[in-house]
Amino acid sequence: MPRRTVTPGRALMSRRLWLLCAALGLPLLAVGHAKLLATSPPAGARLAAAPHELTLEFNEAVQLGVLKLSAGGAAIPLKLERGAPAGREVRVALPALAAGTYQVQWSALTVDDGHVVKGTFSFVVAPAG
Secondary structure, eight states: OOOOOOOHHHHHHHHHHHHHHHHHHHHHHHTSSOOEEEEESOTTOEESSOOSEEEEEEEEEEEEEEEEEEETTEEEOOOOOTTOOOEEEEEEEOOOOOSEEEEEEEEEEETTTOOEEEEEEEEEEOOOO
16 A cells, blocks of 8 residues: 655645634534523622522523522422423522521533533521621
């Protein structure tokens, strides 16, 4: 089998083609996952009054998979609408919350590409007094 000779021009063209493919491919990979943009109450917030609602805002449409609220290791039941349509914002009514530190654990399915994203954050309810 004859050996192929790689000329300097062909090698340069090959490198340029590879760099072009890499440059075009990286932005496509970077936009593949949904990102949590904001929460209400905000992560790390210290609130004087208990919130009535929990909101998660994403940069693209998601389907909520898990949403857990706990305080001191005890789970606090939430009423989730399991058949809710996908959207960029998820809102859940909260029960009456006493003073304390609350942890939120969530996971969501990105509708466009099927990736699962997840995270946790906490907030504190500490009435003045």
